[in-house]
Amino acid sequence: MDRKMARKMDRNKVSDSHARYQILAKLRARARDPSTMRNSRQTSQKSLSIQYQSADEFAAAASRNGALVAFAASEQDALQTVKTLSEENEWRQPPTIAPALLESGAGRHTHTPWRSPSANPKPVGSVAITRAFCGIQDTGTLLCLATAEQPGSWNFLAEHHVVLLDKDCIVRGKADAWRLLTQKQLPQKQLAQKQLAQKQPARHWAIHLISGPSRTADIEQTIQLGAHGPRTLTVILVG
Amino acid sequence: MNNNGANGFAAQSRQALDDPALQSALGHAQSGFVKKRAQAIAMVDDFERLKANAQAAKRQALANLAPLLEQFEQNLVRNGGEVHWAQSPQELNATVMAIARNANARRIIKGKSMIGEECDLNAALESAGFDVVESDLGEYIIQLAKEPPSHIIAPAIHKTRQQVAELFRQYHALGERGLDAISDLVGEARTVLREAFLTADIGITGANVLVAENGSIALVTNEGNGDLSATLPRVHIVVTSIEKVVASMEDASLILEVLARSATGQHMSAYTSFYSGPRQAQDPDGPDQFHVILLDNGRSEMLGSPFEPMLNCIKCGACLNHCPVYTNVGGHAYGWVYPGPMGSVLTPLLQGLETALPLPNASTFCGRCEEVCPMGIPLPDLLRQLRAQQYEQTREPRRWRWGLGLYSWLSRHPRAFAWSLRLSRAVLRWVPQRAWPKQRTPIRPSGDTTFLEQWRNGPKNGAQNGPQ
Numbered sequence: 001m002d003r004k005m006a007r008k009m010d011r012n013k014v015s016d017s018h019a020r021y022q023i024l025a026k027l028r029a030r031a032r033d034p035s036t037m038r039n040s041r042q043t044s045q046k047s048l049s050i051q052y053q054s055a056d057e058f059a060a061a062a063s064r065n066g067a068l069v070a071f072a073a074s075e076q077d078a079l080q081t082v083k084t085l086s087e088e089n090e091w092r093q094p095p096t097i098a099p100a101l102l103e104s105g106a107g108r109h110t111h112t113p114w115r116s117p118s119a120n121p122k123p124v125g126s127v128a129i130t131r132a133f134c135g136i137q138d139t140g141t142l143l144c145l146a147t148a149e150q151p152g153s154w155n156f157l158a159e160h161h162v163v164l165l166d167k168d169c170i171v172r173g174k175a176d177a178w179r180l181l182t183q184k185q186l187p188q189k190q191l192a193q194k195q196l197a198q199k200q201p202a203r204h205w206a207i208h209l210i211s212g213p214s215r216t217a218d219i220e221q222t223i224q225l226g227a228h229g230p231r232t233l234t235v236i237l238v239g
Numbered sequence: 240m241n242n243n244g245a246n247g248f249a250a251q252s253r254q255a256l257d258d259p260a261l262q263s264a265l266g267h268a269q270s271g272f273v274k275k276r277a278q279a280i281a282m283v284d285d286f287e288r289l290k291a292n293a294q295a296a297k298r299q300a301l302a303n304l305a306p307l308l309e310q311f312e313q314n315l316v317r318n319g320g321e322v323h324w325a326q327s328p329q330e331l332n333a334t335v336m337a338i339a340r341n342a343n344a345r346r347i348i349k350g351k352s353m354i355g356e357e358c359d360l361n362a363a364l365e366s367a368g369f370d371v372v373e374s375d376l377g378e379y380i381i382q383l384a385k386e387p388p389s390h391i392i393a394p395a396i397h398k399t400r401q402q403v404a405e406l407f408r409q410y411h412a413l414g415e416r417g418l419d420a421i422s423d424l425v426g427e428a429r430t431v432l433r434e435a436f437l438t439a440d441i442g443i444t445g446a447n448v449l450v451a452e453n454g455s456i457a458l459v460t461n462e463g464n465g466d467l468s469a470t471l472p473r474v475h476i477v478v479t480s481i482e483k484v485v486a487s488m489e490d491a492s493l494i495l496e497v498l499a500r501s502a503t504g505q506h507m508s509a510y511t512s513f514y515s516g517p518r519q520a521q522d523p524d525g526p527d528q529f530h531v532i533l534l535d536n537g538r539s540e541m542l543g544s545p546f547e548p549m550l551n552c553i554k555c556g557a558c559l560n561h562c563p564v565y566t567n568v569g570g571h572a573y574g575w576v577y578p579g580p581m582g583s584v585l586t587p588l589l590q591g592l593e594t595a596l597p598l599p600n601a602s603t604f605c606g607r608c609e610e611v612c613p614m615g616i617p618l619p620d621l622l623r624q625l626r627a628q629q630y631e632q633t634r635e636p637r638r639w640r641w642g643l644g645l646y647s648w649l650s651r652h653p654r655a656f657a658w659s660l661r662l663s664r665a666v667l668r669w670v671p672q673r674a675w676p677k678q679r680t681p682i683r684p685s686g687d688t689t690f691l692e693q694w695r696n697g698p699k700n701g702a703q704n705g706p707q
Contacts, residue, residue: 027304030543031542065509151470153467178489203516205519206513206525218394219380220400221268221396226429227425
């Protein structure tokens with residue numbers, strides 16, 4: 001934002017300060033005393049430790065959401081799987097891939113002309129390959145962070161979205177995922193993931209929880225995949 | 240459909256019942272939503288516990304609304320975003336336009352937002368010369384049709400596929416593209432709107448939850464349209480309301496646990512995103528400016544009042560889908576943007592009791608809305624309180640008061656009451672079929688005696704084979 005715009009913004013802000021004062025004053029006058037409230041929350045999980053879950057359970061939950069699930073022993077195998085999938089389904093080449101995946105060396109051995117993102121991420125190729133920060137087993141959800149290497153819009157612009165998820169990075173519920181995210185408590189085994197964590201900024205402008213391909217039921221309550229986002233979501237469980 | 244606002248409810252309902260296309264469209268809705276919700280809930284171990292947790296998170300947030308909003312503001316500003324406050328729809332619209340003008344923007348892409356609908360934001364932006372395109376498929380359809388939404392999560396639920404195809408034929412340069420199947424219609428909208436996403440200067444979305452601890456907003460969609468609106472344009476404006484703030488990410492997830500299950504019968508919607516500010520130096524995408532506008536519009540008055548439970552509403556639409564009135568007359572009959580049981584409570588509270596006299600009475604008090612509400616809002620009780628307020632303020636038509644007076648007198652005079660029952664039985668038996676409204680099954684007396692007579696005669700004389 002340039003300076004001129006910043007000044008304009010400040011002027012703009014002054015105009016709604018009256019509204020701010022009025023609203024907060026009303027809320028303060030009308031709120032009940034919070035000290036009279038008891039916390040009736042029954043969270044099933046008393047401890048603050050993170051609960052990890054098995055990949056099979058996650059795979060079942062993700063399939064129920066309409067995601068395709070595949071397993072791979074390594075990232076290199078995973079990219080081989082993407083190559084096979086691209087050929088079988090005639091996905092337009094070349095797929096766009098997160099540079100961290102290329103850097104890890106896996107991309108070099110699959111003889112595919114992977115496309116790295118340019119400075120301007122749009123438009124993305126027909127296939128986007130990214131890595132999830134973690135998986136949430138309860139609902140078969142992938143937690144993806146918008147980073148310098150994996151632009152947030154990739155999750156929505158590509159025709160086909162392929163997400164690599166480390167088997168050791170599957171937690172039970174959303175609360176576990178938040179803890180993992182804030183504490184950066186990554187399993188020791190995952191060197192690549194740890195490197196990713198070190199590169200991460202303190203804040204991500206976007207965190208995306210993805211539970212299946214894009215869909216709509218806005219016309220006659222009939223579910224259609226590929227509304228505005230990816231038509232397919234493929235999860236490759238690595239490890 | 241003619242729309243005379245909420246006070247035109249009776250006439251609008253009659254029109255809706257006589258509209259075969261609408262009746263066919265509503266038929267799909269009822270079975271779809273209700274069945275999917277029941278299946279999703281059956282798959283959860285203890286949905287009652289999830290409900291209790293979500294309600295507790297919300298209750299605590301409402302008790303701390305002012306400090307939480309300040310914390311939200313502080314954190315969002317630290318993240319590089321801006322928070323604006325609006326007491327009325329006019330103030331919200333003015334703020335959006337000021338931001339748009341400062342950004343030299345012309346093209347605006349919108350995600351679905353009920354606050355946007357509440358403020359009639361599109362009309363304000365269009366009359367100021369901005370080019371506004373709705374991107375949620377349902378919202379896009381009703382924008383083409385120039386209609387308000389008829390359902391809070393499925394805005395175009397009242398349209399059949401033929402009607403949608405007709406709209407696309409009218410507004411799109413179709414060429415050879417066919418529109419016979421629903422997939423063709425979805426593909427057509429995808430193609431046309433993709434261009435709009437890539438060229439928009441500003442994206443406007445709503446928010447489902449605001450998180451105080453890190454100044455982020457949660458946005459829940461299935462199509463991904465909200466996320467394309469949030470990630471591609473250089474300015475992202477979030478229009479939302481003050482009651483959506485909760486303390487933490489953990490509290491937000493307690494609400495997310497019940498939202499999608501109640502709304503569409505999914506465990507999670509396809510996309511739930513948390514946006515916490517503009518892009519940072521190293522980010523290749525994301526908006527340069529991130530604004531959140533907090534709307535009050537009468538909500539602060541509800542806090543601490545008997546209607547405070549209505550602030551628990553997370554706009555899932557379960558009460559609409561299960562309401563025998565809504566599923567028969569559809570959303571437009573209710574005359575404004577919020578229909579069904581939640582609308583019957585919210586519309587009089589936000590717009591004024593006098594603008595929505597029929598709505599608190601547009602209920603059979605069957606209680607299904609309260610039963611399915613994940614946030615435990617006692618909707619029938621709130622409707623009853625609104626009825627009492629109407630009576631106290633003598634706002635209802637004279638013939639209603641006369642009828643209520645007669646009933647009150649009869650129930651205080653047992654003999655006259657018994658006589659009136661016998662009279663009604665005779666009359667009901669005699670009324671010919673064609674005199675009944677055609678949507679209603681004629682009520683005929685069952686058995687030969689009134690319930691009171693059977694009761695008096697005791698079990699030996701037919702109480703066990705009395706009215707069913």
